[in-house]
Amino acid sequence: MNASVKQLRAFVAVAETGSFAEASERLSISQPALSIAVKKLEEMVGGALFVRSTRALCLSPEGELFLPVAQRLLRDWSDAFADLQRLYALQQGKLSIAAMPSFASSRLPAVLAEYRERFPNIDIAVRDIVMEELIDSVRRGRVELGVAFEPESAEGIEFEPLFSDRFVAVLPAGHPLAARRQLRLGQLLNDVLITLNRGSSTRLWTDAAIAREGREPPSIFEAFQLTTVGAMVAAGLGVAVVPALCREQMLQLGALCRPIAGPGIERRVGIICRRRHQLSSAAMAMRSLLLERV
Amino acid sequence: MNASVKQLRAFVAVAETGSFAEASERLSISQPALSIAVKKLEEMVGGALFVRSTRALCLSPEGELFLPVAQRLLRDWSDAFADLQRLYALQQGKLSIAAMPSFASSRLPAVLAEYRERFPNIDIAVRDIVMEELIDSVRRGRVELGVAFEPESAEGIEFEPLFSDRFVAVLPAGHPLAARRQLRLGQLLNDVLITLNRGSSTRLWTDAAIAREGREPPSIFEAFQLTTVGAMVAAGLGVAVVPALCREQMLQLGALCRPIAGPGIERRVGIICRRRHQLSSAAMAMRSLLLERV
DNA sequence: CGATCTTACGGGATTCGTAAACATA
DNA sequence: TATGTTTACGAATCCCGTAAGATCG
Numbered sequence: 001m002n003a004s005v006k007q008l009r010a011f012v013a014v015a016e017t018g019s020f021a022e023a024s025e026r027l028s029i030s031q032p033a034l035s036i037a038v039k040k041l042e043e044m045v046g047g048a049l050f051v052r053s054t055r056a057l058c059l060s061p062e063g064e065l066f067l068p069v070a071q072r073l074l075r076d077w078s079d080a081f082a083d084l085q086r087l088y089a090l091q092q093g094k095l096s097i098a099a100m101p102s103f104a105s106s107r108l109p110a111v112l113a114e115y116r117e118r119f120p121n122i123d124i125a126v127r128d129i130v131m132e133e134l135i136d137s138v139r140r141g142r143v144e145l146g147v148a149f150e151p152e153s154a155e156g157i158e159f160e161p162l163f164s165d166r167f168v169a170v171l172p173a174g175h176p177l178a179a180r181r182q183l184r185l186g187q188l189l190n191d192v193l194i195t196l197n198r199g200s201s202t203r204l205w206t207d208a209a210i211a212r213e214g215r216e217p218p219s220i221f222e223a224f225q226l227t228t229v230g231a232m233v234a235a236g237l238g239v240a241v242v243p244a245l246c247r248e249q250m251l252q253l254g255a256l257c258r259p260i261a262g263p264g265i266e267r268r269v270g271i272i273c274r275r276r277h278q279l280s281s282a283a284m285a286m287r288s289l290l291l292e293r294v
Numbered sequence: 295m296n297a298s299v300k301q302l303r304a305f306v307a308v309a310e311t312g313s314f315a316e317a318s319e320r321l322s323i324s325q326p327a328l329s330i331a332v333k334k335l336e337e338m339v340g341g342a343l344f345v346r347s348t349r350a351l352c353l354s355p356e357g358e359l360f361l362p363v364a365q366r367l368l369r370d371w372s373d374a375f376a377d378l379q380r381l382y383a384l385q386q387g388k389l390s391i392a393a394m395p396s397f398a399s400s401r402l403p404a405v406l407a408e409y410r411e412r413f414p415n416i417d418i419a420v421r422d423i424v425m426e427e428l429i430d431s432v433r434r435g436r437v438e439l440g441v442a443f444e445p446e447s448a449e450g451i452e453f454e455p456l457f458s459d460r461f462v463a464v465l466p467a468g469h470p471l472a473a474r475r476q477l478r479l480g481q482l483l484n485d486v487l488i489t490l491n492r493g494s495s496t497r498l499w500t501d502a503a504i505a506r507e508g509r510e511p512p513s514i515f516e517a518f519q520l521t522t523v524g525a526m527v528a529a530g531l532g533v534a535v536v537p538a539l540c541r542e543q544m545l546q547l548g549a550l551c552r553p554i555a556g557p558g559i560e561r562r563v564g565i566i567c568r569r570r571h572q573l574s575s576a577a578m579a580m581r582s583l584l585l586e587r588v
Numbered sequence: 589c590g591a592t593c594t595t596a597c598g599g600g601a602t603t604c605g606t607a608a609a610c611a612t613a
Numbered sequence: 614t615a616t617g618t619t620t621a622c623g624a625a626t627c628c629c630g631t632a633a634g635a636t637c638g
Binding site (some may be wrong): 032 | 628629630631632636637638
């Protein structure tokens with residue numbers, strides 16, 4: 001049994017118009033072609049769908065039963081393919097993207113705005129989460145795309161660089177070190193160190209750097225918000241280390257930024273995903289936009 | 295957009311087996327043919343359904359979304375056509391048939407038994423109803439097929455004769471008229487007349503015959519069951535008129551039957567339906583059986 | 589006789605299978 | 614290199630459209 005969609009369309013058209021001639025016009029095919037299509041379908045199912053009588057065509061009882069079924073099949077068929085096409089045409093779909101807080105709060109908004117403008121029917125889910133959490137989310141498939149520093153281990157994920165960023169020191173106005181044009185991490189460790197919570201790229205880096213220098217860990221304030229970090233520094237509670245991406249925000253909050261020198265201070269920021277070639281159209285479009293605009 | 299069933303089957307087969315080679319075997323087509331079928335489908339929907347990588351094929355996110363939809367489409371498709379085929383093959387379906395009581399209780403059971411044996415999966419609905427009700431039911435499409443005397447008016451229905459039957463008088467044993475070999479209706483009208491209820495063929499005929507003879511209507515007992523008619527006659531409550539088809543039953547109930555002479559006493563019994571050429575397969579099979587066996 | 593569906597037949601597109609080229613682990 | 618997929622090409626099939634035939638009101 002191998003009925004074709006065309007044959008089913010033929011049957012429905014004839015049934016709905018009540019005439020081969022009209023139906024052939026509706027389907028834009030010749031009447032004989034339609035006649036043969038229906039005939040073949042009838043041979044296939046093993047019985048007549050129409051009661052022929054040159055004048056006034058009507059459905060057989062079986063045809064009567066089958067018509068609504070056939071109509072539903074055709075509708076479902078068309079709907080399914082239309083949905084799929086919309087998915088590819090980015091007129092529908094979902095994008096779930098994560099970014100580390102520094103990127104999420106600096107460059108991402110403009111990119112998202114443009115994406116939204118170009119693909120207004122894509123549902124966007126954004127998560128601004130710290131590095132470790134982000135990588136885990138990508139690995140587990142909870143988010144399709146991430147933007148963060150290049151991870152230490154690329155196991156189970158792929159990384160595509162966008163640009164480089166470096167860590168900077170955040171100091172309150174009037175801090176003695178503010179006079180210097182460039183600092184070393186060691187110089188910051190006499191103050192209370194304010195960072196984002198564990199798992200953030202900043203914290204990962206500072207912890208590693210402190211260990212590398214053989215220094216004792218300083219007092220650390222953990223904040224969950226970059227604005228909190230900036231505000232605490234501005235209030236003189238301590239000094240901080242953040243990606244340079246956050247410079248603007250820190251300045252706005254009344255804190256100063258100074259570059260830090262040291263090994264591994266500069267790292268690549270890029271797109272993290274499970275498999276680049278397996279991204280959905282929606283994610284692929286976001287990836288392209290990021291590569292283009294960032 | 296004009297995807298074919300084959301293409302959808304190709305997609306599902308590849309997705310389910312995870313390999314073009316395996317899928318081509320399952321579908322009994324060559325691997326290149328399958329490759330092209332999927333490729334065409336992908337071009338049609340406007341994007342990739344699979345992520346190709348010679349080694350270890352996997353679904354794209356869109357393909358992942360589409361697979362269950364496609365599986366359901368194919369299943370619905372197959373089911374619909376399988377149902378239709380079963381209908382034509384008389385492995386499924388409904389037959390609704392009505393017969394006048396005399397036929398329903400005499401010859402119909404054997405025919406039904408044979409029908410049931412040959413088409414055990416057809417649901418049979420039998421109604422034994424009086425003539426007028428039967429014709430109305432056929433006209434309204436409540437039953438597809440009827441067996442009864444030839445109706446006066448064939449408007450909206452078709453009649454196909456099976457055999458002829460005549461009305462007979464039913465007398466209690468020892469009734470004076472029982473000595474005669476043949477009666478006239480007039481001779482019965484001195485007794486109480488027992489018939490089936492209004493609308494039955496017997497009643498229609500007797501009423502008409504009595505009116506035609508210019509006689510006053512006799513006392514009439516209306517029964518709803520043929521057995522009641524027979525039993526009442528046997529008990530000496532009166533005489534009855536029934537189709538000769540009922541003779542056996544009347545004898546079994548202890549009543550005697552004598553032919554009646556008179557105009558229109560013999561009438562054709564046959565199949566009544568709305569349109570002969572519009573019968574369902576199940577009804578057509580019953581019609582053939584009736585024509586063959588009755 | 590006229591409207592409508594079916595059959596007949598030639599042309600064109602699609603699809604198939606075989607064989608070769610190609611890509612990745 | 615070996616496995617599995619895609620491209621190339623000749624052949625068969627299927628489907629369509631035009632034209633002629635059949636059927637019923």
